[in-house]
Amino acid sequence: MTDTSVSRPQGPAPAPLPPSRWNRYIAAVTGRRSKWAVLAAWVLVLMVAGGFAAKLSQVQDNDPASWLPADSQSTRAVEIAERHFADHDRATAVVVYTRDGGLTPADLAKADADRRTAPGATAATRSADGKAVLFSAPVPMASNDNTVLGDAVDKLRKTTSAGAPSGLDIRVTGQAGTIADYIDAYSGMDGALLGVTLAIVTLVLLVTYRSPVLWLVPLLATFLGTWIAMGVVYLLAKHADLKVDGQSSYVLTVLALGVGTDYALLLIARYREELGRRADRHEAMAHALHRCLPAVTASAATVVIASLCLVFGKMNNTQGLGPVIAIGVAVVCLAAVSLLPALLICLGRWVFWPRRPTVQATRSDGGPWRRLATAIDARPRRIWVGTALVLAALAAASFTLDSGQRLDEQFTKTTDAIAGQRQIGRHFAAGSSEPADIYVADAQAATTVARAAKVPGVAAVAKERSSGGYTHLTAVFADEPDTPSARATVTRVRDALDGSGAVVGGQTAVALDTSHAQGTEEAVLIPLILAVVLAMLVLLLRAVTASLLLIASVVLSYGAALGLAGLLYRALGHPHIDRGLLLFGFLFLVALGIDYTIFLMSRAREEAHLHGHRAGIRDGLSLTGGVITSAGLVLAATFSVLVVLPTVGALQQGLLIAGGVLLDTLVVRSLLVPALALDAGKRIWWPTRIED
Template identity: 60%
Template sequence: MPTTRAAIPPSAPPRPPARGWERYARLVAGRRSKWAVLAIWVVLIAVGGSLAAKIGSVQDNDPQTWLPTNAQSTKAMDVGEKHFADKNVSTAVVVYARESGLTDADLAKVAGDRTALTTKGAAAADVPVPVVADDHKAVFLSVPLRTSKNDNTVLGDGVHDLRDLARENAPSGLDVRITGQAGNIADFIDVYSGMDVALLGATLGLVALLLLITYRSPVLWLIPLVSVALGAQIANGVVYLLAKHAGLLVNGQSAYVLTVLVLGVGTDYALLLVARYREELRRHEDRHEAMTQALIRCLPAITASALTVIAATLCLVFGSMNSTRGLGPVVAIGVAVVSLAMTSLLPALLVILGRWTFWPFVPRYAPDAVASARGGGGLWAKVAHLVGRSPRLLWIGTALVLGALALGAGAIGTGQTQAEQFTKEVDSVGGQRLLAAHFPAGSAAPADVYVPSGGTATALSVLDGVPGVLSATVDRSAAGWTHLDVVLADAPDTRSARRTVQRMRATLDRAPGAAADAVVGGQSAVALDTSDAQGSEEKLLIPLVLGIVLIMLVVLLRALVAPIVLLLSVVLSYAAAVGAAVLVFRALDHPRIDRGLLLFGFLFLVALGIDYTVFLMTRAREEVRRQGHREGMLTALTVTGGVITSAGIVLAATFAVLTVIPTVTSLQQGLLVAIGVLLDTFLVRSLLVPALALDIGPRIWRPGRPEKQPDRTTRVRADHVRGAG
């Protein structure tokens, strides 16, 4: 573990560090310049902290921000906004139900609510007449409500006011629910309201606990925690500025991913740096020189890790979904800021405060001490011994375990409905259930068909013959367009409803005249277009991310064989994570996923999962130059084991915090990444990769030749510790 107290001899790298790394390290850890670094961060924190609190005000959770730009449902929204004054309007459906049958008082209540909504101006337009169920047990009102692109509280407050009005003085026993598009959005707003603060607090608390356990020091854990928290605040401030003044799209998802990812990644970098600094303090009496050497040796790995994540996430700007394109820059900004904080603010604070921060395990200057890297009885020395004894058998066995887990991915189901989006009961889901019980399933959320007026009659005629369409009626006409309400037989955004939308579009495309120019929108159309766009994104972005990661590994390791092996191992790890996660989802009774989870999981598991292998292999390359391939690889595994395992546990735990958000998507995102990180930490990086490297031999570094060929009189002893992390 990174808290080991073994003394470590001075190390002499076989080649001098790059001058750029050394200049930066001496600037950050210098006797005087450390104060300048701290002063700069104090200014940044003073400005960024106040801006970070405003990030909620620039979140845009408008439905169009989640849609593919060129999808037909997006075009339908544009037509509605341009020609029918539907801009900034969302429909709420108020459902009134009584199982014993509606009474006269119930119907009078509904009529009174409709009048009040119209006369008091609470509705954005006229409220249509109530629709009574054939069984006379339920009735609903469709209420257009005002929204605001940049202020979620407008719709949220509108739905709350509507709920208060509908439930006020309601006859006893009358069940009143708010559903529809506006009700669903309002429930999401309620779920995420205040969640930024709660999520930040939960994540910080968990990270603090893990750091306290790792360092076993009442002081040391605070310094990385404060550094990463301040870095996260500044990252939020930068994102706010870009969203406010540069058009960067920020929604609820990207905001909470930013919080969790920045804290997890930042803590990983802190663990790596602090572990190396602890060892350098035993080699150098001057703590400034110790930090300089620690930075010189950690900066390449941290920089490569950060650049890999940044480059991979920036690939998202080529996605089809507006939400996907916005997520990439948000994550990239967060990783860039926090990596800078962990390599400047954190080392400056550690040098300023001195050795005592490690109390009670203060690393003492002991230049003549010798510690054994692989000769001791520590856990990671035993793991290295196991890997070195039967590498081929071990990597084959590990690969088979991962492959078996990957088979679970075959049971995956995509396409969540509205009723499957929350982990707790919410009003919109209860309202949808009431509607389905008493009305045709699609009656409360008809498909929106916009057709040029010259093709209205033809469109009505052909739509009536489409399987799954119950009725098609003219709603209104304006500016050369006609809006048709098309009631589907199935509940909105179900698979059967999406297939009906596909049939409607195909039929209209074949229709003669202007009807062929019709566009089909609405809730089911949005679900269909979103799923199709996510599938297209997977085909484009997954190979692109893999290519970026491969290039970064080639540059870092100056090899071709090793990067390919590492990339294949991470892909196998991702497949195993998906398979294992699907089994967990089914056990939790959330078997279906949103299609976007696959790309989300791939991006973060590949970009973040490669980190630990990068940390291992950069250290292995250093050790191979000193000891030869076999001993260097095993030494690298031994001395990096504790710190990388701690980092993996911290990152998995921070993503697991997403499960506190009561939406199925966030729960599945958190579990998938947490499972994947743990598999990568304990199986891929600890067993599969080092065993493969030993079995392949020095050829893994080709075309480079980092292995030193020592003669027998100058052979470096394999049991000398070269420093961890």
């Protein structure tokens, strides 16, 4: 018979917590005197590490060539340039001047004057149709200081636009222009993104708690944890060679705030429940921590260990992203289980005003989540089969995703570099803005020029200079850089030069090598992350069957999220993705998606030991439904702020994670998992024995 009761006796207050390592920690955090020491320790850490957080953008390296694996030809090309060529620390800017009606003498004079003021500029090249002229110039760059290249390109753009004849279109493109556009896209965004994310979290907390005071406490604890994590990452990037780019920086901000708030919501919900049983707030918090600490730490440990798997990736930025995520999650988790409890105890019950919890004789189990649990219990098989079919249908749409994202598709608006590349494509060989770099031994230079020039898709090959026994050649492609046809040309050139010792680099080669490395990462890291998540579930739930079913549910949820995201991308006019999105999405949706299932099933297991399997599943959903839904909304909302960034990659990441978290929260955790658990019966806890 289905239990539809709306309350259950609280019963006598449980005995004091038994001595254990966990409970000694809990006693220190919740002690009447030691809680003040906890607060003092956090203030001290904030003073030491927090001061470096604002400098995080200063250590970002957004040059794609620096992310590549050591064994790629593109990386070897960079190493040869650094070792033998004095201008390796420079990027090439291409300045293109166009007028649809044909260049005038004044236009040509302006281009020539600009060229003469640009140190190291090449001779000007005029298009056959007489409508465009271009020249290239080296721009200084420093791997640890984005302002060097950014300032140089900004100065070049201002110089070339000053005093231009009316109607003359002037663009700065090439490698330097593209990198500068990325720097501009992320410049100052750390503070703006932090502010927008805080605003969204604040709104959700206000709606959740409906209290003018309570929302400040978890927000403060989570913000301080995030700020300290940013400071730690800065120090490691500055002094321990941790790779940090624009992506890992904004992921740290959004993820730490979202995950930290999730942990805070879970703890506060359990604390409020315990305040209904105990008059003493110190005891209430001690028992709240005792009950939810395993779930919170298991959740955080799952994300930390899964993210650290990224250090086995081939891409340098993948290897750097793992520790950044791990640091952020670890610090905000520590804040949630130490700083937040101490703050709440110090503030007392009044912080919950106007819904100040009082000691009650019964525990309320009513509300919509009890009604949903009862409805699922009545027809579990029909619900989980129907839900699984809907998710599978969405997952089928993921096969329409296309990873062939081009350079001109990487920004949500047309940047100066993209506009310049398009102008070059109209009037010159499309690859003129980003020639491929070929480095070969001097003795092979002449033969290499002849062989490369015969490759289909190569418009021209030129000898630039020789140094240290190597000759630098440039190959202009007929197709635009970073397009499938240009990547195919790189492959043909490499095949044609095989055995000569030549290495082929440049922007298109970087894109090709990146795609190959990302494919290798997917094959290695996805199974590794799954194994980590499965192991953590088994350790927490002590149930092999449940862990396998839960893993299957999150994989299905990931596929559905990809399909849903793909439909949204096409609707927004950004159908092509960067291949790295697949691994990025898998890590976050599996490692984070399992969080909510951990919260649900750990509470269900606790209740099942007291009241039996079916009642335990119903109680688990009833008691955690509201708080987990709020947590999911917070995390989805925080990731949705990525759509404000001007890059398509950030927009797609935000939509994928936000949509996936909502699917996991509202469909997988609320319908699929409890229905599966109820239909499977008590054998889902095997090898643990639990009564019906």
